[in-house]
Amino acid sequence: NAGVTQTPKFQVLKTGQSMTLQCAQDMNHNSMYWYRQDPGMGLRLIYYSASEGTTDKGEVPNGYNVSRLNKREFSLRLESAAPSQTSVYFCASSDTGSTTDTQYFGPGTRLTVL
């Protein structure tokens, strides 16, 4: 039982390049999330998927798109990377998405945009 996995672990992009961050969970969870974490800013929600087939914007969605490929996988795409998107990206999942559910986090992707 691997929990939440993310690929890649590290990535360096040039401004304007695109890339997709992959996330998968093997806990049969319904809800999945993408956060970014910046020094001094804490964790901020980018997008979430309450259940398979649905996605919604979080606090900081600009410059990102997401795809809930199936119940296990939730990807985050940067179409045209900008230096402001340099951050650590965490994927998380929870069972039912209720207000008492624990969110389990993946190991993160450290992204640098030059």
Next chain:
Amino acid sequence: QKEVEQNSGPLSVPEGAIASLNCTYSDRGSQSFFWYRQYSGKSPELIMFIYSNGDKEDGRFTAQLNKASQYVSLLIRDSQPSDSATYLCAVPSGGGADGLTFGKGTHLIIQP
């Protein structure tokens, strides 16, 4: 937009003492509260969850909730060097599946 406030620290505590971490939140309607621990370079992991007023104890950890004052705290008894980490307070952003709103975290240092 919900807000969660924490003192960023660092908070330095001698080994064996009690570490007290505090968090205030803006939305009086918030019902549940999470404490996550994050070691440097690692992902957050849940250590405590509380939704009722009063205290909740789990081993060396005690979460305290005061909804009237919109205040939640985390006490760590018999602090160990392995407790040195950043502690994140979080509340559900909306209905639960909307994700969590996090504070910026308090950096705790346990001095041997």
